[in-house]
Amino acid sequence: MAVVNPLGIDLDQYRYGFHDPVDGYAFRSERGLSRKVVEQISHLKSEPDWMRAYRLHSLGVFEKKPMPTWGGNVGEIDLDNIYYYMKPTEGQGRTWDDVPENIKRTFDRLGIPEAEKKYLAGVGAQYESEVVYHSLREEWTKQGVVFLDMDSGLREHPDIVKEYFGTVVPPEDNKFAALNSAVWSGGSFVYVPAGVHVTIPLQAYFRINAQNMGQFERTLIVAEPGAYVHYVEGCTAPTYTSDSLHSAVVEIIVKEGARVRYTTIQNWSKNVYNLVTKRAVAYRDATMEWVDGNLGSKLTMKYPSVYMLEPGAKAEILSVAFAGAGQHQDPGGKVIHAAPHTQSSVVSKSISKSGGRAGYRGLVKVYPGARGSKCAVRCDALILDDQSRSDTYPTMEIDEDDVQVTHEATVSKVSDEQLFYLMSRGINQDEAMNMIVRGFIEPISRELPMEYSVELNRLIGLEMEGSVG
Amino acid sequence: MSAELLIKNLWAQVEDKVILKGANLAVRSGEIHALMGPNGSGKTTLAHVLMGNPFYQVIKGEVLYNNEDLLAMAPDDRARKGLFIAFQYPVSIPGVTMASFLRTAVSARRGYEKDHLMSLAEFQKLARAKVEELQVDPAVLGRYVNEGFSGGEKKRAEILQMALLEPEIAIMDETDSGLDVDAVKIVAAGVNRMYEASGKKMGVLVITHYPRILKYIKPTRVHVMFDGRIVTSGDADLAEELDQIGYDGIRAQYERVAAEVVGEGEVRSAGKVFWVQH
Numbered sequence: 001m002a003v004v005n006p007l008g009i010d011l012d013q014y015r016y017g018f019h020d021p022v023d024g025y026a027f028r029s030e031r032g033l034s035r036k037v038v039e040q041i042s043h044l045k046s047e048p049d050w051m052r053a054y055r056l057h058s059l060g061v062f063e064k065k066p067m068p069t070w071g072g073n074v075g076e077i078d079l080d081n082i083y084y085y086m087k088p089t090e091g092q093g094r095t096w097d098d099v100p101e102n103i104k105r106t107f108d109r110l111g112i113p114e115a116e117k118k119y120l121a122g123v124g125a126q127y128e129s130e131v132v133y134h135s136l137r138e139e140w141t142k143q144g145v146v147f148l149d150m151d152s153g154l155r156e157h158p159d160i161v162k163e164y165f166g167t168v169v170p171p172e173d174n175k176f177a178a179l180n181s182a183v184w185s186g187g188s189f190v191y192v193p194a195g196v197h198v199t200i201p202l203q204a205y206f207r208i209n210a211q212n213m214g215q216f217e218r219t220l221i222v223a224e225p226g227a228y229v230h231y232v233e234g235c236t237a238p239t240y241t242s243d244s245l246h247s248a249v250v251e252i253i254v255k256e257g258a259r260v261r262y263t264t265i266q267n268w269s270k271n272v273y274n275l276v277t278k279r280a281v282a283y284r285d286a287t288m289e290w291v292d293g294n295l296g297s298k299l300t301m302k303y304p305s306v307y308m309l310e311p312g313a314k315a316e317i318l319s320v321a322f323a324g325a326g327q328h329q330d331p332g333g334k335v336i337h338a339a340p341h342t343q344s345s346v347v348s349k350s351i352s353k354s355g356g357r358a359g360y361r362g363l364v365k366v367y368p369g370a371r372g373s374k375c376a377v378r379c380d381a382l383i384l385d386d387q388s389r390s391d392t393y394p395t396m397e398i399d400e401d402d403v404q405v406t407h408e409a410t411v412s413k414v415s416d417e418q419l420f421y422l423m424s425r426g427i428n429q430d431e432a433m434n435m436i437v438r439g440f441i442e443p444i445s446r447e448l449p450m451e452y453s454v455e456l457n458r459l460i461g462l463e464m465e466g467s468v469g
Numbered sequence: 470m471s472a473e474l475l476i477k478n479l480w481a482q483v484e485d486k487v488i489l490k491g492a493n494l495a496v497r498s499g500e501i502h503a504l505m506g507p508n509g510s511g512k513t514t515l516a517h518v519l520m521g522n523p524f525y526q527v528i529k530g531e532v533l534y535n536n537e538d539l540l541a542m543a544p545d546d547r548a549r550k551g552l553f554i555a556f557q558y559p560v561s562i563p564g565v566t567m568a569s570f571l572r573t574a575v576s577a578r579r580g581y582e583k584d585h586l587m588s589l590a591e592f593q594k595l596a597r598a599k600v601e602e603l604q605v606d607p608a609v610l611g612r613y614v615n616e617g618f619s620g621g622e623k624k625r626a627e628i629l630q631m632a633l634l635e636p637e638i639a640i641m642d643e644t645d646s647g648l649d650v651d652a653v654k655i656v657a658a659g660v661n662r663m664y665e666a667s668g669k670k671m672g673v674l675v676i677t678h679y680p681r682i683l684k685y686i687k688p689t690r691v692h693v694m695f696d697g698r699i700v701t702s703g704d705a706d707l708a709e710e711l712d713q714i715g716y717d718g719i720r721a722q723y724e725r726v727a728a729e730v731v732g733e734g735e736v737r738s739a740g741k742v743f744w745v746q747h
């Protein structure tokens with residue numbers, strides 16, 4: 001089929017490319033990173049000494065660690081030209097009425113209040129580096145469920161935070177985890193007591209709104225034995241011309257028999273470096289599920305991982321990535337089988353178009369003694385034109401014989417037969433292409449809450465606009 | 470509104486192999502034609518060329534659809550203008566439900582603007598009615614397009630699509646093969662109902678190997694294709710005769726007569742005798 005309009009993405013059409021003036025900020029740190037900046041952040045947040053010490057220690061680790069040389073090209077990030085902390089308004093909104101007008105306007109445009117009316121139970125919305133709005137359904141509070149921004153979590157539940165913070169992702173893990181540990185701000189803190197099932201997803205919306213503005217949110221989720229929670233984050237970002245860095249850390253502890261699902265749909269603007277460390281530990285018979293949708297950004301390096309530490313632990317990682325012109329999506333997943341009878345499944349779908357690069361980078365590690373464990377990895381790549389590429393880097397380290405590990409990988413192009421079939425029913429070429437792509441990611445989108453799957457399909461539709469190969 | 474499909478001296482090839490060698494046929498509103506012929510004679514190729522499958526190249530000839538150059542149109546354009554093919558081998562589209570596919574297709578055929586589909590309620594009402602008429606399992610709407618369908622399910626799903634898209638000219642490519650007698654009857658009744666509902670305006674071309682389905686969908690004309698050409702045409706009785714003498718009979722006659730004639734020309738028939746005309 002002929003290439004009709006190879007230029008797919010028009011940044012001007014970017015749906016969320018609006019932004020509020022940055023004037024109303026209460027505080028903005030100076031550009032660049034130093035001991036002074038880190039101390040200032042800690043001071044402004046009135047943090048306990050241990051956290052200040054932790055930040056400073058992390059800064060030292062960050063300074064010593066070299067930039068990663070694998071994955072994507074992170075060498076272009078100008079770490080000295082970033083504001084490491086920005087606080088838009090004072091105070092914390094508990095109810096919708098408390099939320100400042102310009103922030104409400106932003107939320108309005110993202111459709112958040114409607115979503116809230118319909119089914120949102122709690123909203124943790126991050127506007128700039130600070131969470132300004134937070135609400136939590138009363139019954140959960142009664143059940144002891146905590147859903148706060150990380151700063152409030154540290155203030156209100158210092159013991160729990162101190163016990164778990166940095167235990168899953170220590171600053172020594174990688175350069176960007178160290179950076180986050182030094183300058184983190186915002187993110188979510190979720191605590192679900194033993195046996196409590198949170199039936200409605202907890203949702204957080206993230207948004208970067210200032211040029212050269214770093215976002216270093218930090219999320220910690222603790223699910224006590226037998227608990228269940230589904231945490232959902234959706235990210236949209238306005239379009240800017242200069243590069244922006246998003247470097248988050250997510251730590252999840254899933255105790256015996258508990259189940260946590262963490263869903264992300266990210267749509268960063270095309271100049272954002274998205275370098276995220278997401279990791280969970282799963283104990284006996286616990287289940288951890290990562291559902292990860294990566295659109296937007298200039299470079300995404302994100303490998304959600306699950307350490308299965310005790311027998312019966314299960315991991316599921318579903319990811320979808322879309323890379324258009326100038327984009328490099330390097331998503332993947334890691335499953336670590338460190339106990340007998342653990343099970344994991346990884347499904348990765350990547351789409352590349354207009355010269356974009358998308359793929360899968362994964363690790364399956366089975367420790368000696370992890371008898372009877374099972375792991376299935378499936379990665380499918382769909383390449384929409386000849387300029388685009390897909391890379392698959394599966395690493396398997398299997399040090400136990402009594403295991404079942406399968407790996408399946410496919411790379412395909414949209415078939416002319418399928419396009420012709422859809423077109424023979426009156427569907428135009430663009431829409432036909434869209435449908436095939438939506439079908440390709442359906443195994444992931446069906447796992448999303450309804451509005452998110454609609455959103456994902458819509459975002460992919462925008463990315464696909466005018467693209468036919 | 471009356472439709473007309475005129476195929477004039479159509480030649481087409483696949484990967485350097487010439488398959489259609491001067492096909493001529495006219496299908497007009499209200500007419501029901503049957504196209505028969507042995508395997509490999511080019512019937513499916515004709516159907517795909519008419520729908521614009523890019524896999525096939527037209528070498529020469531002309532096809533007019535309502536006086537417009539059909540071969541210049543994109544497939545989706547042809548479909549929106551009312552041409553439909555129930556495919557012999559429908560392809561599957563993983564991950565796309567029949568319901569969302571059909572809603573998009575029906576909206577396109579009915580001229581809805583981009584991004585404004587027929588309302589879900591309206592579509593569901595329509596789809597349910599057609600599903601019931603054609604005695605198709607309603608669960609089919611929730612399944613992925615042709616994915617994991619049995620041969621028979623695929624054929625019936627094609628007819629369901631036809632019923633929803635309400636074509637002006639419909640081509641059914643071996644819809645009957647792979648269906649048992651009861652299913653053939655249901656499909657035929659469905660097509661007859663569509664024909665009546667169109668005010669007897671729909672034009673139909675039934676491509677088939679066997680005369681069985683023609684007992685239920687009564688053709689006004691029967692054509693026989695052989696080696697990329699229509700070698701004979703007649704009324705409904707021709708189908709029965711064919712059934713008796715078999716394609717081998719035709720082949721024998723065709724080859725014998727062809728051997729007597731030097732050079733290439735158009736094959737014509739008079740009664741039951743075939744000859745090659747200069």
Ligand SMILES: Nc1ncnc2c1ncn2[C@@H]1O[C@H](COP(=O)(O)OP(=O)(O)O)[C@@H](O)[C@H]1O
Pocket residue numbers: 483484486488506507508509510511512513514515
């Ligand atoms: N996709 C294809 N690739 C190669 N040859 C093909 C293809 N489709 C059809 N042909 C050839 O074209 C000829 C006509 O086939 P077809 O149109 O399917 O005939 P019919 O439908 O009458 O059985 C056959 O010789 C067949 O092998």
Ligand SMILES: [Mg+2]
Pocket residue numbers: 512513514557642643
């Ligand atoms: Mg055929």
